[in-house]
Amino acid sequence: MMTPKEKYHLFRTNKNFCVVPWTSFEVFTDGTLKTCSVGKETLGNVNDKKLDQLLSENSKLKRIKTNMLNNIADTNCTRCHERSIDKDGFEYYRAHYNKMLEDQDIDYHDINNFDLRSVDLHWSNICNLRCIMCNPAQSSLIAKDEKVTVTPVNKDTIAEMTEMIVKNQYKIKEIYLSGGEPFYIPQNVELLKKISNKDVPLRINTNMHWNNNNKLFKILKTFNNVNLTMSVDAVNEKFNYIRSGADWEVFKENLKYIQDNTNFTIRINSIFSVINAIELCSTVRYFYHEQNIKDITINILYRPKELGARNYPPQKKQAIVDQIEKLITQIAPEDVNLLGNLKNCITEIKSDNQQDYNDTLDIVTKRNSEKWQLVLKDLAQ
Amino acid sequence: MYEKVFFNITYGTEIEHAQDPCAEILLNQKIVIPKQLIKNNQKVKFELELEKNTEYELMINRTNHDGKNKQILSIKSFHADNIDLNKWLDHMYFYPQYPAIWHKQQIESGNKWAEKQKGWRDWGFNGQWVMNFETPFYNWLLKSI
Numbered sequence: 237m238m239t240p241k242e243k244y245h246l247f248r249t250n251k252n253f254c255v256v257p258w259t260s261f262e263v264f265t266d267g268t269l270k271t272c273s274v275g276k277e278t279l280g281n282v283n284d285k286k287l288d289q290l291l292s293e294n295s296k297l298k299r300i301k302t303n304m305l306n307n308i309a310d311t312n313c314t315r316c317h318e319r320s321i322d323k324d325g326f327e328y329y330r331a332h333y334n335k336m337l338e339d340q341d342i343d344y345h346d347i348n349n350f351d352l353r354s355v356d357l358h359w360s361n362i363c364n365l366r367c368i369m370c371n372p373a374q375s376s377l378i379a380k381d382e383k384v385t386v387t388p389v390n391k392d393t394i395a396e397m398t399e400m401i402v403k404n405q406y407k408i409k410e411i412y413l414s415g416g417e418p419f420y421i422p423q424n425v426e427l428l429k430k431i432s433n434k435d436v437p438l439r440i441n442t443n444m445h446w447n448n449n450n451k452l453f454k455i456l457k458t459f460n461n462v463n464l465t466m467s468v469d470a471v472n473e474k475f476n477y478i479r480s481g482a483d484w485e486v487f488k489e490n491l492k493y494i495q496d497n498t499n500f501t502i503r504i505n506s507i508f509s510v511i512n513a514i515e516l517c518s519t520v521r522y523f524y525h526e527q528n529i530k531d532i533t534i535n536i537l538y539r540p541k542e543l544g545a546r547n548y549p550p551q552k553k554q555a556i557v558d559q560i561e562k563l564i565t566q567i568a569p570e571d572v573n574l575l576g577n578l579k580n581c582i583t584e585i586k587s588d589n590q591q592d593y594n595d596t597l598d599i600v601t602k603r604n605s606e607k608w609q610l611v612l613k614d615l616a617q
Numbered sequence: 618m619y620e621k622v623f624f625n626i627t628y629g630t631e632i633e634h635a636q637d638p639c640a641e642i643l644l645n646q647k648i649v650i651p652k653q654l655i656k657n658n659q660k661v662k663f664e665l666e667l668e669k670n671t672e673y674e675l676m677i678n679r680t681n682h683d684g685k686n687k688q689i690l691s692i693k694s695f696h697a698d699n700i701d702l703n704k705w706l707d708h709m710y711f712y713p714q715y716p717a718i719w720h721k722q723q724i725e726s727g728n729k730w731a732e733k734q735k736g737w738r739d740w741g742f743n744g745q746w747v748m749n750f751e752t753p754f755y756n757w758l759l760k761s762i
Binding site: 239240241243244247248338339 | 620698700753754755756758759760762
């Protein structure tokens with residue numbers, strides 16, 4: 237076991253350490269295994285090899301752990317490093333996971349050790365929307381439109397993962413359900429039915445388009461520590477366009493229902509891209525100032541690359557930067573996460589343009605029938 | 618003994634028509650560094666031998682102010698095992714011993730002075746600066762900072 241001194245230096249002095257490779261994993265809708273949502277490397281596929289083998293006998297995972305222990309930036313973690321702002325004490329994803337396990341005794345010296353404390357489950361692409369930046373792997377409706385078959389996580393693997401989670405349920409600090417839309421993925425209900433620890437922290441990434449008869453919603457109400465991470469990139473009509481198939485009024489009604497009828501905590505999760513760059517500040521203001529929701533995360537869109545905010549029309553970028561800089565002055569200093577995210581948005585939009593978004597948005601138009609130039613007027617040149 | 622922690626304190630002083638201030642360092646009321654006159658930029662280094670799962674009180678007992686002339690003793694820097702704890706000083710308390718007559722006058726004129734002052738690292742009054750911690754020291758540090 238590590239001494240308290242060694243543990244302190246890992247968590248406070250080491251700039252590359254993260255608990256995730258020892259304690260967590262992400263399974264994607266096609267069975268791809270990664271360290272986390274921003275991890276770059278594929279560690280294997282749970283449809284091809286047993287999960288426990290992938291976690292314990294994985295040379296990539298051992299390399300990542302060794303580099304972390306030696307305070308070396310691993311290539312798997314580039315995105316997390318790029319988005320961390322040392323001088324502000326803002327660390328991207330790893331801050332969330334490290335903070336969660338600071339008080340836990342876990343042997344990080346042992347690179348063969350895997351001690352499950354959190355999971356990130358995207359085990360199906362079943363979804364009720366066709367968000368315009370989404371893809372077949374994360375939306376069954378888009379997969380159907382594009383006649384793409386996504387090989388789902390197989391039943392035996394789901395059973396193995398479920399058993400692993402149930403076995404560790406009193407140690408687990410977060411079960412993160414994403415998708416697809418978790419409220420329509422039956423495996424989520426099956427998993428939670430087997431969890432008897434009602435205090436286990438649950439984080440659900442949702443588009444908020446479901447009703448109160450939903451099976452997952454009913455079972456979530458029996459848990460004591462539920463966080464709904466709501467996907468919203470804009471408000472009003474722009475919301476409806478980006479989250480194709482969604483209705484802003486339904487979102488607002490469900491948000492109010494959750495606020496009035498549950499003890500769930502709420503996080504807003506936006507994805508910053510060319511599509512919503514011009515709306516970002518008004519969206520944050522709506523939730524932060526009007527709804528008094530302070531827990532807001534803004535992630536940078538990684539795929540499709542063409543829609544990355546760096547590809548925004550160069551002559552219009554400064555106006556967006558000015559808006560975000562003004563917004564930053566209106567956010568409380570203690571909201572370090574939101575401030576760090578906003579600064580990352582500035583860095584992203586200031587980056588050199590790399591791709592053209594026109595072709596990608598033309599594909600969206602074919603899918604959704606509404607001409608993008610009519611809605612995304614700031615992008616039409 | 619369970620663990621050893623090495624402390625390094627740099628003092629600062631500002632004096633007008635007065636003697637140097639004095640400081641004595643104690644751990645749970647036992648003397649670690651005896652009372653001594655302190656000069657500007659003087660460094661004090663000491664090692665604490667700590668028992669497991671124990672609560673501790675590290676104290677600097679600041680004395681030798683005459684209650685009249687300007688004489689300030691400050692902590693300029695504070696390190697434990699070379700870890701910079703300067704920011705942590707903002708969370709520590711100083712218990713001033715206000716000069717009796719002056720304090721009485723202050724109260725009579727409506728100025729209430731607190732029994733303990735959070736974050737004071739410049740001490741114009743005699744008094745005690747206190748840092749409470751527990752062992753394992755590094756677990757406490759991880760939780761606190």
